[in-house]
Amino acid sequence: MRQMTIRAELADYLKKHGTTINQFAEVSKVNSGTISNIINGNRPIAMQQLDRITEGMGLEEGSYYDLYVDECFVHSNPNWRRLRPFLYRCAELDKLECIARVVGIMMDSLSYTPSLFDTAEDFFTQGKHKAAAMLYQSVAESEKYQHSERLALCQYRLFTIALGEDQDANLRAAVQFEGFVNRLDEVDQLDALKDLANTYSALRHWDKVMAMAKEMGNKATIQYHAKYDRARKSRFQKEPGIPLFSYIQYSYVLHSVVYRELGDYDRALHYVNMYMDMNWIREDTEEALQLINQCMEWARANIYLLRILKGDITVLPEYVAYLEQREEEILSGLFKILQSANYYQFNVDDILLQFEGKILDCRDHHQLEIRSYNQQIFEDRYTNLMAEIAFYYIRRNKYEISMKYIMESLEYSVKNNSESCIIKCVGMFEELRHTASLETQKEYQNLISKVQRINEKKNGFVVGST
Numbered sequence: 001m002r003q004m005t006i007r008a009e010l011a012d013y014l015k016k017h018g019t020t021i022n023q024f025a026e027v028s029k030v031n032s033g034t035i036s037n038i039i040n041g042n043r044p045i046a047m048q049q050l051d052r053i054t055e056g057m058g059l060e061e062g063s064y065y066d067l068y069v070d071e072c073f074v075h076s077n078p079n080w081r082r083l084r085p086f087l088y089r090c091a092e093l094d095k096l097e098c099i100a101r102v103v104g105i106m107m108d109s110l111s112y113t114p115s116l117f118d119t120a121e122d123f124f125t126q127g128k129h130k131a132a133a134m135l136y137q138s139v140a141e142s143e144k145y146q147h148s149e150r151l152a153l154c155q156y157r158l159f160t161i162a163l164g165e166d167q168d169a170n171l172r173a174a175v176q177f178e179g180f181v182n183r184l185d186e187v188d189q190l191d192a193l194k195d196l197a198n199t200y201s202a203l204r205h206w207d208k209v210m211a212m213a214k215e216m217g218n219k220a221t222i223q224y225h226a227k228y229d230r231a232r233k234s235r236f237q238k239e240p241g242i243p244l245f246s247y248i249q250y251s252y253v254l255h256s257v258v259y260r261e262l263g264d265y266d267r268a269l270h271y272v273n274m275y276m277d278m279n280w281i282r283e284d285t286e287e288a289l290q291l292i293n294q295c296m297e298w299a300r301a302n303i304y305l306l307r308i309l310k311g312d313i314t315v316l317p318e319y320v321a322y323l324e325q326r327e328e329e330i331l332s333g334l335f336k337i338l339q340s341a342n343y344y345q346f347n348v349d350d351i352l353l354q355f356e357g358k359i360l361d362c363r364d365h366h367q368l369e370i371r372s373y374n375q376q377i378f379e380d381r382y383t384n385l386m387a388e389i390a391f392y393y394i395r396r397n398k399y400e401i402s403m404k405y406i407m408e409s410l411e412y413s414v415k416n417n418s419e420s421c422i423i424k425c426v427g428m429f430e431e432l433r434h435t436a437s438l439e440t441q442k443e444y445q446n447l448i449s450k451v452q453r454i455n456e457k458k459n460g461f462v463v464g465s466t
Contacts, residue, residue, distance in 0.1 A: 004067065005067065005071060006038075006045060006050070006053075006064050006067050006068065006071060007038060007039055007041060009057075009064070009067075010035075010038065010039060010053060010057070011039050013057050014039075021035050021036055021039075024056055027056045028052045028053050028055065028056030028057075029052050029056075030049050030052050030053060030056070034049065035053075038053075044072065044076075044082075045068070045071075045072070046082075047082065047085040047086055047089060048085075050064060050068060051089070061093055062089070062090070062093045062095050062098075065086075065089075065090065065093075065095055065098045066097075066098060066101075068086065069086075069098055069101050069102060069105075072086075073086075073101075073102055073105050074105065078102075078105055078106060080112070080115055083102060083106065083112075084115070084119065086098075086102065087099060087102065087119055087131075087135075088119075088122075090102075090131070091123050091126075091128045091131035091132075092128075094130070094131075096130055096131065096134065099131055099134050099135075100134060103116065103134060103135060103138045104138075106138075107138050107141070107142055110142055113139055113142050113143065113150075114150075116135050116138060116139050117135070117136075117139045117150055117153075117154070119135055120132045120135035120136045120139065120154075120157070121157075123135065124136075124157055124161075129161045132157065132161065133157075133158060133161045133162075136154040136157050136158050136161075137154075137158065139151075139154050140154040140155060140158070147183060148183070149183060149184060149185060151180070151183065152180040152181070152183035152184045153184065153188070155176070155177050155180040156177060156180065156184065156188070156192055158173075158177070159173050159174065159176070159177035159195075160195065163199065163376055164375070164376065165375065165376070165379055165415055165416050165417075166416065166417045167202075167203055167376075167380075167416055167417050167418050167419075168417050168458070169417075170199055170202070170203060170376060171203055171205075173199075174196055174199045174200060174203075174208075177192075177196070178196060181193060181196070185238060186219070186223060187223070187238045187239070187240045189219055190216055190219060190220055190223075190240055190244075190247045191240070191241055193212045193213075193215055193216035193219070194212075194216060194247065194250060196208075196212045197209050197212035197213055197216065197254055198377070199376070200212060201254070201257065202376045202377050202380045203380075204261070204380075204420070206258045206261055206262060209254055209257070209258050210254075210255070210258045212254070213250075213251045213254035213255055213258070214251070214255075216247055216250070216251050216254075217247070217248055217251030217252070219247075220244055220245075220247035220248045220251065221248055223244055224244045224245065224248065227244060228282055242287075242291065243283045243285070243287060243288050243291060244283075245281045245282075245283060245288070245291075246291050249275045249291075249295050250275075252271045252272075252274040252275035253271075253275055253295075253298065255268075255271040255274075256268045256269075256270075256271035256272050256274075256275070256302060259271065260302075260305075260306065260309070265306050265309055265310055268302075268306055269303070269306050272299050272302050272303060272306070273299075275295050275298070275299060276295070276296065276299040278292050278295070278296075297322075300322075301319065301322050301329070301333075304318055304319040304322065305319060305333070305336055308336065308337060308340050309336060309339070309340050311340065311343075311344045313340075313344075313346055316337070316351070319333065319337070320337075320351060320354070323355070327358065327361075327362065330355060330358055330359065330362060331359070331362060331378070331381035331382055331385050332381050334351070334352075334355060334359070334385055335381060335384055335385045335388055337351060338385065338388040338389060338391075338392055339388060341392060342388065342391055342392055342395060345395070348392070352389065352392075359385070362378070362382070363382060379412060379415070379416045379418075380416070380418070382412060383409050383412040383413050383416060383418055383421050384409075384421060386405045386406075386408045386409035386412065387405070387406070387409040387413075387421055387424050387425060387428070389405045390402045390403075390405035390406040390409060390425075390428055391428065393405065394428060394431070394432070399432050399435040400435065402428070402432060403429075403432055403435065403436055403440060406425050406428050406429050406432070407429075407440065407443060407444065407447075409421060409424075409425050410422065410425040410426075410429070410444070410447050411447060413425055414447050414450050414451055414454075417454060422451060426448070429444055
C-alpha cells in the first residue's frame with residue numbers, strides 16, 4: 001500500500017480533476033516549476049506553498065498539517081526555518097495537536113529551548129494563550145532542574161494564563177507559581193507579587209495577601225532607594241511596568257484591605273493614612289501624577305467606607321456619590337454597604353434601587369468578556385454581593401425578592417466553584433425552601449447536582465464506578 005504523502009495527494013488531485021500543473025499553478029499562485037519539483041520529490045514544501053496548494057485544492061486550511069509534521073519534522077531533521085512559520089500558522093489556526101507533536105520533537109534537542117521561549121512570548125503578547133502555554137510548559141519541563149530566570153518566567157506566564165473562573169484552579173495556580181517568584185528579575189518580582197496578592201485577595205486568603213503585600217513593599221522600597229539614593233546609577237536598569245512608588249503605595253492599600261476584611265478598622269485606617277502620604281515621592285511625570293491622584297481618591301473613598309463599616313451612616317451620601325462615578329467599584333462598594341446594613345440594621349432600599357440598573361450592566365458586560373484576573377475579581381464581587389442582598393431581604397421579610405438573589409448568587413457560585421458562597425446560599429435557601437416555587441426548587445436541585453459532580457470529579461470518584 002502506497003504511503004500517504006502531500007506529494008501523492010497533490011498528484012492524485014491533479015489526475016482526478018484532469019488538471020495540468022500549469023493550470024493548478026494559476027489557481028494556487030505557486031510557480032509551475034515549484035509544483036513539478038514538489039511532485040517529483042526534488043524540493044521540500046515551504047509553509048506558504050503548502051497553504052496555497054491546500055487552498056488551490058479547495059480544502060480547509062491546515063488540512064495537511066499532520067502530514068507536514070510527518071514529512072518535514074518526523075522523517076527529516078527539523079529545521080528552525082521551517083519550524084518557526086509552522087508553529088505560528090498552527091497557533092493562528094488553533095491546531096494545538098500539531099503544536100504538541102512538533103514541540104515533542106523539538107525538545108529532544110535542548111538547543112531549541114531559547115527559540116521556543118521567544119516564540120511563546122510572541123504568542124502570549126498576541127493573546128494566543130493556549131498555544132503559548134504549550135510552549136511555556138515544554139520549556140519549563142526542559143529546565144525544571146535549573147535555577148533559571150527563564151524557568152521562573154515560564155511559570156509566571158503559566159500562572160497568568162491559568163487564572164479563570166474556577167477558584168480551586170486559581171488557588172492551585174497561585175501556590176504552584178509562588179515558589180518561583182524570587183527567581184525572576186527584580187523588577188518582574190514586583191508585578192508577580194502584585195498579581196499573586198490580587199489573586200489571593202479574590203480568593204479571600206488574607207494571610208497570603210498580607211505576605212505578598214509585605215514582600216512587595218519591602219522589595220519596592222529597596223529598589224526605590226537604589227534608584228534615587230545611590231551615587232552611581234545603572235543607565236540600563238530595567239524599568240517596571242508602573243512607577244516604583246506605586247508598588248509601595250499598593251502595598252499599603254493591600255494592608256488596609258486585609259485589616260478591613262478582618263474587622264480591624266482602626267489599623268485599616270492607619271494604612272489608608274500611609275498611602276495618603278505622598279511627600280516622599282520623587283517622580284513628577286504625568287503618569288506619576290495620575291497615580292498619585294488615584295491614590296488620594298482611593299483614600300478618601302476608603303475613609304468613608306471605614307466609617308460606614310463602623311456604623312456611621314452620615315457619610316453614605318458622599319460614598320454613594322463616589323460610587324456613581326466609578327463603575328468598576330460599584331460591586332465592591334455596594335457589598336460593603338450591605339454588610340454594614342445587615343450588621344447595624346439600617347435601610348438601604350433606595351440605594352439598591354438607585355444601582356439596580358448599573359449592577360445588571362456590570363453583569364451583562366462581563367458575561368461578554370472573559371479576562372482572567374479581571375473576570376475572577378468580578379465573579380467574586382458579584383457572587384458575594386448577590387448573597388449579601390439576599391440576606392438583606394431575608395432580614396426585611398421580603399422572601400420572594402430574596403429568593404431571586406439567592407439563586408443568582410448560587411448560580412455564579414457553582415460556576416466559580418466558590419465553596420464558601422455555595423454554603424452561604426444553601427443555608428439561606430433551606431431557610432426559605434417553604435416559600436420557593438416548584439420551578440425554583442427544581443433549578444436549585446440542578447445546581448446542587450452540579451456541585452456534587454464537581455466534588456466527585458475533584459475527589460476522583462464517580463457514582464457507579466467500581
